[in-house]
Amino acid sequence: MTGLPEKLREKMVAREREGNLRTLRGPRYGVDFYSNDYLGFSGKTAADSPESGAEPTRQTPQGTPGDAPSDSGAGFTAHGSGGSRLISGNHPLYAELENTLCRAHRADAALVYNSGYDANIGLLSAVPQRTDYVFYDQSVHASIRDGLGLCPARSYSFDHNSLESLTRRVATVLPDGIPPGSEVYVVTETVFSMEGDGPDLAGITAYCRANGFRLILDEAHAVGVLGKHGEGAVAAAGLEDLVFARVVTFGKAVGRHGAAVLCDSELREYLVNFSRSLIYTTALPPRTLESILEAYAHLSGDTGIHRRERLSENIEYFRQQARALGLDQGFYTAGGPIQTYRVGDSLEAGQLAERLQEKGYLVKAIRYPTVPMGSECLRFCLHSYNSKDEILSVLSILSKELKREK
Ligand SMILES: Cc1ncc(COP(=O)(O)O)c(C=O)c1O
Structure with a gap:
């Protein structure tokens, strides 16, 4: 049919x-x-x-496919990684790239995914649990919404970039504070993909810290652009210790493909075990990892x-x-x-x-x-x-x- x-x-x-x-x-x-x-x-x-x-x-035209792939200067000839990162695909360049990302963005740990879409759905579908609450900016990217759609926690939107709206929403949903055994996650972007604006970062980090909420920030459009070395909005403001997880992507200012979750090593280990978009997919080819590393060398220089x-x-x-x-x-x-x-x-x-x-x-x-x-x-x-x-x-x-x- x-x-x-x-x-x-x-x-x-x-x-x-x-x-x-x-x-x-x-x-x-x-x-x-x-x-x-x-x-x-x-x-x-x-x-x-x-x-x-x-x-x-x-030069025009935009989007012209590049030259035919060649091995020159690449050092890695494999076209594919041959499997998931948990099976045969975890090339040593992953560790090198993740160490580079930790230094570049001032993070304890980094976990590379195949794309920003994968990173957001992999993070958000795995972390908030049934008894948890998520508050997210109404303008967040589709990949964040899709991740939240896959997670069992209750989620609530707040007005775009409005800390006041977030505060009101939390007061309405949780008038008696966080119930025992529950966690509260707040999710937003540092530079919004459509509006190009961003939240009051100092304000939202202070608010989350004061209330014991875990803040997740998508830095897709901030990486490479904000901060003297392109470290993104969070590291440029020295707020990395107040953020539960950051998502950085390589398909925008970095000019490559792929993404990473920046977090502490405990969360990284949890994601390796429970993040389905990391586990059940073929890893990036070594050449891609090499080319992201190469871009990072120039980004901060x-x-x-x-x-x-x-x-x-x-x-x-x-x-x-x-x-x-x-x-x-x-x-x-x-x-x-x-x-x-x-x-x-x-x-x-x-x-x-x-x-x-x-x-x-x-x-x-x-x-x-x-x-x-x-x-x-x-x-x-x-x-x-x-x-x-x-x-x-x-x-x-x-x-x-x-x-x-x-
Ligand atoms: C804010 C934001 N997050 C995540 C993504 C997804 O990133 P990727 O293109 O690497 O899948 C995008 C891409 O448009 C984006 O704008």
Whole structure:
């Protein structure tokens, strides 16, 4: 029996009607304002590679597959790891990478997963137990929600970045404090993937400490970008001892693939025993581990420092020009590389993105169900390699298109 069942077909029709149908597209030509490759570390062109020392000029098309794999300089010829980390896949490079991560992010222990998605579901599905409580920011990434969906604890959302809302929610759910035998987990991100903003870290860590809650922070968009050496928001603020677990990912500013949970060694050992997305999957190939190590060597050194400076200048310039064009009210107040313009309508967001793309600027519309209905937006990802001219042009086009719509 083939063909989509009728009820699934109806869901697709509804998606299309609402203007929210997702499709996989081929390479796009234009200026990159949509990838998470904030520092140009992904090395899609030779000039991009941090070893070159040069500032990359992002060539089109975006997303062109790299050269055919070669062994040159790689040192590890195996294409695959051959099994789970618990069977044959735990190559010695895992230990080297995890030690590097501990030093880079000031953590006691690190456990590498195949992706950030895997790390979040593996951590959140394994840790909170039936009698526990989880409070999470309403804008957390889908991987956190999916992890919470798999765990038996009760979970409650609080308003985005609002410590006050979290406090109220806790008071309503637990008016008599934490019941004996229960734990309370608070889950949020240090830089939100869609809004680009983040919580008051000092405030939320102090609150969790005062109440005996365990704080879990996703640092996917902070790693490589925040802190002098790209150590992320938590280590940059010296708050690592107040955080129960951090998730760092390698697919964004690190320009590679994979992720890790940073925690203490006891939690690491627990995850090795109970985290299903670590246990029941084939480990990363040695070459991938080697290439993450290579990226980390550059991230904390001169190349990383220089590119973070360029990125900061670009963020500052983008915000200045958005103000000058009267667009700043529409942007979230985020100081990082993700600058998000609120549109509030799916079709309009899609059309605006389409027009920017036609003019050669790759900007992504973020639509339901990635964000709630009414929160549709345009997400501009800034990079160390964007030029001032590109930034000014993309904002000027946005401004003109918005005026045309009025
Ligand atoms: C906040 C956040 N956490 C986790 C992930 C998942 O990371 P990965 O792409 O490595 O699966 C993402 C990716 O979009 C993200 O934005």
